[in-house]
Amino acid sequence: MSMTNNYELYKVFYWAAKSGSLSQAAKSLYLTQPSVSHAIKQLEESLGLTLFYRTSKGVTLTQEGTVLYSYIEQSQMLISLAEEKMSALKNLDSGELRIGGSDSLFKHYLLPYLELFHRTYPGIRLHLNHGTTPEIITFLKEGRIDMGVVRMPIVDPQLAVKESLQLQDCFVAGAAFSGLKDRVITLEELLEHPIILFSRNSRARMAITELFRGYGYKIKPGIEVGSVDLLIEFARKGLGLSYVAKEFIAKELEDGSLFEIRLDVQLPPSHVGIMTLRSVPLSGSASKFLELIQ
Amino acid sequence: MSMTNNYELYKVFYWAAKSGSLSQAAKSLYLTQPSVSHAIKQLEESLGLTLFYRTSKGVTLTQEGTVLYSYIEQSQMLISLAEEKMSALKNLDSGELRIGGSDSLFKHYLLPYLELFHRTYPGIRLHLNHGTTPEIITFLKEGRIDMGVVRMPIVDPQLAVKESLQLQDCFVAGAAFSGLKDRVITLEELLEHPIILFSRNSRARMAITELFRGYGYKIKPGIEVGSVDLLIEFARKGLGLSYVAKEFIAKELEDGSLFEIRLDVQLPPSHVGIMTLRSVPLSGSASKFLELIQ
DNA sequence: ATTGGTCATAGACACGATCTATAGCTCCTG
DNA sequence: CAGGAGCTATAGATCGTGTCTATGACCAAT
Numbered sequence: 046m047s048m049t050n051n052y053e054l055y056k057v058f059y060w061a062a063k064s065g066s067l068s069q070a071a072k073s074l075y076l077t078q079p080s081v082s083h084a085i086k087q088l089e090e091s092l093g094l095t096l097f098y099r100t101s102k103g104v105t106l107t108q109e110g111t112v113l114y115s116y117i118e119q120s121q122m123l124i125s126l127a128e129e130k131m132s133a134l135k136n137l138d139s140g141e142l143r144i145g146g147s148d149s150l151f152k153h154y155l156l157p158y159l160e161l162f163h164r165t166y167p168g169i170r171l172h173l174n175h176g177t178t179p180e181i182i183t184f185l186k187e188g189r190i191d192m193g194v195v196r197m198p199i200v201d202p203q204l205a206v207k208e209s210l211q212l213q214d215c216f217v218a219g220a221a222f223s224g225l226k227d228r229v230i231t232l233e234e235l236l237e238h239p240i241i242l243f244s245r246n247s248r249a250r251m252a253i254t255e256l257f258r259g260y261g262y263k264i265k266p267g268i269e270v271g272s273v274d275l276l277i278e279f280a281r282k283g284l285g286l287s288y289v290a291k292e293f294i295a296k297e298l299e300d301g302s303l304f305e306i307r308l309d310v311q312l313p314p315s316h317v318g319i320m321t322l323r324s325v326p327l328s329g330s331a332s333k334f335l336e337l338i339q
Numbered sequence: 340m341s342m343t344n345n346y347e348l349y350k351v352f353y354w355a356a357k358s359g360s361l362s363q364a365a366k367s368l369y370l371t372q373p374s375v376s377h378a379i380k381q382l383e384e385s386l387g388l389t390l391f392y393r394t395s396k397g398v399t400l401t402q403e404g405t406v407l408y409s410y411i412e413q414s415q416m417l418i419s420l421a422e423e424k425m426s427a428l429k430n431l432d433s434g435e436l437r438i439g440g441s442d443s444l445f446k447h448y449l450l451p452y453l454e455l456f457h458r459t460y461p462g463i464r465l466h467l468n469h470g471t472t473p474e475i476i477t478f479l480k481e482g483r484i485d486m487g488v489v490r491m492p493i494v495d496p497q498l499a500v501k502e503s504l505q506l507q508d509c510f511v512a513g514a515a516f517s518g519l520k521d522r523v524i525t526l527e528e529l530l531e532h533p534i535i536l537f538s539r540n541s542r543a544r545m546a547i548t549e550l551f552r553g554y555g556y557k558i559k560p561g562i563e564v565g566s567v568d569l570l571i572e573f574a575r576k577g578l579g580l581s582y583v584a585k586e587f588i589a590k591e592l593e594d595g596s597l598f599e600i601r602l603d604v605q606l607p608p609s610h611v612g613i614m615t616l617r618s619v620p621l622s623g624s625a626s627k628f629l630e631l632i633q
Numbered sequence: 634a635t636t637g638g639t640c641a642t643a644g645a646c647a648c649g650a651t652c653t654a655t656a657g658c659t660c661c662t663g
Numbered sequence: 664c665a666g667g668a669g670c671t672a673t674a675g676a677t678c679g680t681g682t683c684t685a686t687g688a689c690c691a692a693t
Contacts, residue, residue, distance in 0.1 A: 052346045053650095055418065067671065080651050082671060092422075093429045095620045101659035101670050108435070108485075108622045109428050116421030120414045124349065127410030128386075134403050135387045141402070191402075326389045328402045347681090361640065374682055376640060395639045395690035 057084040058096065059121045062114045066103040133168065134329060142330040143172040145181035146194035147247075149273035153293040154210055154317060155194060158338055165337075169330050178248055185322055191331035196248035197316035203323055209338060210317040212290040214249065216240075216306040217297075221283025229307045232262055239267035239285035241276055252315060253288055260310065277303070290315070351378040352390065353415045356408045360397040427462065428623060436624040437466040439475035440488035441541075443567030447587040448504055448611060449488060452632055459631075463624050472542055479616055485625035490542035491610040497617055503632060504611040506584040508543060510534075510600040511591075515577025523601045526556055533561035533579035535570055546609060547582055554604065571597070584609070 060070035061081060071081045089096050096110035106114055133139035142162070146155065151173055163171060174181075174190055181193040182201065199206045216235065218225060225238075242264070243250045257264040267285050270276055273293055280287035281302050297303035319335065321327060327335070354364035355375060365372045383390050390404035400408055427433035436456070440449065445467055457465060468475075468484055475487040476495065493500045510529065512519060519532075536558070537544045551558040561579050564570055567587055574581035575596050591597035613629065615621060621629065 052350050052418065056346050068669090076650095077652060078671075079653085079673080082673090083650080086672085092425045094425060094623065098619050099671055100618070101657095103670065105482075107620070109425070112428065113421055113425060116417050116424065120417035120421070123410050123414040123417070124346065127407055127414070130410065131386045131388060131403070131407060134406065188399075324394070325392050326401070329388065345681095362638085370681095371683060372640075373642080373684085376642090377681085380641085393640055397639070 051087075054084050054088040054091075055117050056121065057081055058088055058113070059117050061085055061097070061104060062106055062110065062117075065105060069103075137166045137329055137333060138168040140168070140328065140330045141170040141172060142328075142334055143174065143190040144192055144194060144334075145174045145176060145184045145190040147177075148175050149293065150194050150317060151175065153273065153290075158334070162334055162337055166330070166333070177246055182320070185320060188325075191321070191328055192335070193320040195318060195320065196252075197318040199318055199320060204320045205323040206318040206320045207335075208316050209319050210292075212292050212315050212317060214253070214288060214312055214315055215291050216286045216288050216308070217280050217291075217294060217303045218286045218306060219281045219283050219303055222286065223304075225286075225306050226304050229309050231309050232257065232260055235286065235306070235308065236262060236264065240264060241268040241270060241279050241285040241287040242266035243273075243276065243288070244269050244271050249288070249290075249315065252313075256313065345381075348378050348382040348385075349411050350415065351375055352382055352407070353411050355379055355391070355398060356400055356404065356411075359399060363397075431460045431623055431627060432462040434462070434622065434624045435464040435466060436622070436628055437468065437484040438486055438488060438628075439468045439470060439478045439484040441471075442469050443587065444488050444611060445469065447567065447584070452628070456628055456631055460624070460627070471540055476614070479614060482619075485615070485622055486629070487614040489612060489614065490546075491612040493612055493614055498614045499617040500612040500614045501629075502610050503613050504586075506586055506609050506611060508547070508582060508606055508609055509585050510580045510582050510602070511574050511585075511588060511597045512580045512600055513575040513577050513597055516580065516600075517598075519580075519600050520598050523603050525603050526551065526554055529580065529600070529602065530556060530558065534558060535562040535564060535573050535579040535581040536560035537567075537570065537582070538563050538565050543582070543584075543609065546607075550607065 057070060057074060057076075060073045061067055064070050064073065067081045067085065068078045070076075071078045074081070085097060092109075092113075094109045095107050096113060097104040098107055130139065144151075144155070151159070159171060159173075162169070172190070174184060176184065178193075178195045178199075181190070181195055182199075182204070184190045185193050186203065194209075197206070197208060218238075222238065242253065254264055268279060270279065273289060276287040276289045277294055277297060279285065280289075281297065286306060291298070291305065294303055298305065319338070321331070321335075351364060351368065351370075354367050355361050358364050358367065361375045361379065362372045364370075365375045368375070379391065386407075388403045389401050390407060391398040392401055424433065438445075438449070445453070453465060453467075456463070466484070468478060470478065472487075472489045472493075475484070475489055476493075476498070478484045479487050480497065488503075490506075491500065491502060512532075516532065536547065548558055562573060564573065567583060570581040570583045571588055571591060573579060574583075575591065580600060585592070585599065588597055592599065613632070615625070615629075
């Protein structure tokens with residue numbers, strides 16, 4: 046579709062026009078002067094126009110050459126900017142990292158890594174998209190995020206999932222239920238108390254519902270909340286027993302504002318996985334972040 | 340100074356990104372698919388980044404590729420515009436023609452040619468710069484005009500001058516001097532009447548002064564004017580005898596509002612020359628106009 | 634399973650970009 | 664005025680590389 050079959054000629058033209066000398070242009074381009082002379086001639090022939098006045102002290106643009114230069118100069122600038130930008134992207138001086146996940150995982154798991162990453166590569170813009178697991182998967186497949194951080198298990202042939210963290214969920218309570226402290230509680234007894242669970246469509250919620258059903262019980266929360274922070278807060282205020290990953294409440298267990306309820310059954314651990322699209326290479330920033338996490 | 344040694348790769352990249360298919364790009368560029376595949380690979384390697392996701396139904400840009408595309412697209416657009424513009428310049432659909440000369444020559448000599456030229460090439464912008472002969476020569480040497488139209492003789496080794504029109508200067512008068520009609524007048528008698536001449540620094544003025552001096556007379560105008568139109572107008576109003584090229588007053592001679600004064604000496608013809616810079620190729624529009632003039 | 638599309642790879646070839654060498658020109662200098 | 668130092672243009676040889684053909688691997692749809 047283009048009339049000139051070699052854009053290289055424009056590069057030569059640009060340098061020749063810019064420096065006003067074919068010899069100078071040759072130096073800038075690491076070519077010899079005859080090469081440049083020839084290139085310009087080729088360009089002139091292919092356009093059917095004379096672009097330069099040749100004098101014994103260099104070259105100057107003709108009317109037509111001046112017009113051409115005004116376009117080519119900008120075009121070269123853009124390429125030059127593009128190359129700078131690409132170099133920045135390569136060195137992770139620029140770019141973006143888009144992660145999907147739940148707020149709780151961001152806050153309680155990824156936060157320190159994100160901090161470190163941001164300090165190491167301050168030029169990379171971080172985009173944190175929160176959503177449910179299916180939403181995250183959709184985002185990923187649409188290319189709107191680079192990776193997703195969700196609870197396992199994930200079964201999807203398009204996704205590469207790497208298990209990265211094991212969580213031990215448990216029931217916890219605050220001072221209001223101190224009668225349950227230091228004892229082993231049965232599921233039956235547990236269910237006599239108000240239960241605080243994560244909202245219905247979450248992975249963790251489905252897992253615990255399933256678990257109780259396996260033992261022949263139906264778990265029915267008194268309170269449903271949308272964030273781990275509220276699970277913790279409500280338990281502390283004595284509104285009920287929260288079901289939450291032990292790793293997320295290390296501080297509260299430490300200072301005694303919450304205690305773990307020991308059950309007569311073993312609650313299964315859950316896993317956090319990092320999903321990426323199997324078929325698609327990672328961006329520079331994404332692969333660097335993955336590296337950093339492990 | 341540039342990191343990528345071949346801008347051709349960007350062209351290939353552009354078409355591949357634009358069409359989302361290496362095969363398609365190959366068709367657009369009149370290449371084979373492996374060539375395109377290889378070119379993209381080369382570009383990716385030289386940038387150190389992956390630009391495309393390859394799938395079995397084409398390619399799509401990666402994050403980095405998208406960034407690159409945003410620059411390259413514009414760059415290609417500019418080149419494409421440049422090529423269009425160059426084509427227009429070549430076909431004289433666009434461009435400019437800058438002529439230097441005196442108002443009188445524009446009006447009485449060039450006007451019909453300018454009209455024809457403008458009708459033939461309406462896209463060409465005409466710039467008419469008037470000035471004295473030395474000014475015109477300066478303009479020409481500075482590259483501010485493409486050609487100059489002035490009275491001969493011009494002696495300047497840098498200039499190519501083509502004689503294009505012979506003018507016969509003569510003295511004319513209007514009805515007020517009808518006593519001079521149908522007679523042969525001597526120079527002496529002529530000088531008894533008020534004379535209207537062009538302003539002092541003009542070629543025509545210098546020529547006539549010189550001529551009279553050769554005959555031993557000193558010509559001293561009663562009125563000096565700055566344009567041929569005023570020469571004509573003042574003569575018609577009877578303010579004196581104007582010295583003017585016969586070719587410029589064809590209409591007035593025809594309708595009888597002016598008549599030529601016959602002298603006992605032969606007034607030398609003068610010539611109009613078209614000057615161009617000897618060392619410098621003409622612009623497309625300029626050479627076309629020269630062609631048209633002859 | 635077959636077909637038709639995609640992109641990737643390998644290896645051969647030929648064209649053309651680039652080089653060296655030289656010439657012509659203009660300007661400047663001793 | 665001769666000679667030198669710039670500049671660009673030209674000619675011809677050479678080497679590199681861009682391009683091709685042929686083929687493979689993969690995927691999706693029939």
